[in-house]
Amino acid sequence: MACLVSQVGFISRHRTANYLHSPMPSKNGFELNERDIELLHYLYQLRIATVDQLAALSGRSVRSLWGRLLKLKERRYVAIAARFMQKNAYAVGPVGASLLAAEGYATADIREKRLRHNELTDFGIRHSLFVADIHARMLLLTRGTPVSLSRWIEGTPLWDTIPAGDGAPAIPIRPDSYFVLTNSEVPEGKKTIHVFLEADRSTMAHTRMAAKVRGYLAYHAGHRYAKKYPGMQSFIVATVTQTRSRAVELRRDLHPLIPRTAQAAYPFIAFEDLTLERLVPELPNAFPGVHPMRNP
Secondary structure, eight states: OOOOEEEOOOGGGGGGGGGGOOOHHHHHTBOOOOHHHHHHHHHHHHHSSEEEHHHHHHOOOHHHHHHHHHHHTTTTSSSEEETTTEEEEEEEEEHHHHHHHHHSSSSSTHHHHHHOGGGOOOHHHHHHHHHOOOOOOOHHHHTTSSSSEEEEEGGGGGGGEEESHHHOOEEEEEEEEEEEETTTOOOOOGSSSEEEEEEEESOOOHHHHHHHHHHHHHHHHTTTTTHHHHTOOOEEEEEEEEHHHHHHHHHHHHGGGGGGGGGGSSEEEEGGGOHHHOTTHHHHHHHHTOOOOOOO
């Protein structure tokens, strides 16, 4: 699956006046505007998104977005990646990819890095949309705070392994995402928190989840992460589940595998309960001035 790196560059809807370097000419009664660029950038960040996710991020109504997305699709600025539960899932189209690169909101190789949605299975679509849900929630949680979602990476570049010893197969490390929270108001050594995301849809057995936890524990103990992520001194492994009952079950079964002093670095959180404070319990001390309980 293609990789996406989203680094700094989150576009706030309060800065739309600066989107376009030059006005887009009207063609056949259609004129691309700044709010369209905003939608394209959100799609680039999330890789795949529903109209509800785009409405939450842009502050626009679902009804108004339907019509606009249709016009953008007709002109290949956006593409329909899939249809899921009676709703379209959108992605950046070929014309939109070229525009984002030309306007400086994406790297020149965006067309190669775009999600290859035509290769996604039904399972992959469901999983990608849940990861997009979490990504959108993080963008909303950090909006208007000193904390920014300064980096978000998905895909195979995150994959790593840990030697198992005694001739056993290496232990894979394959998070669904890696992201960084950065606070501009604290000293350099304390301003970043590194997070590996496990997006859980209750499809993986507890034994496999336990193997993932053991892998991350070995990854940390052996400092293997330091080679792949220069500057990282520690990390959080956040498992975000679709239901509260699943989060409770995983926490009950998997926390005993984790040393008590490290359990705070392995939160199991239901999506509906996801806040900055639940993600990073020490956040008020690590990031003073942030109000982590504020929901989007």
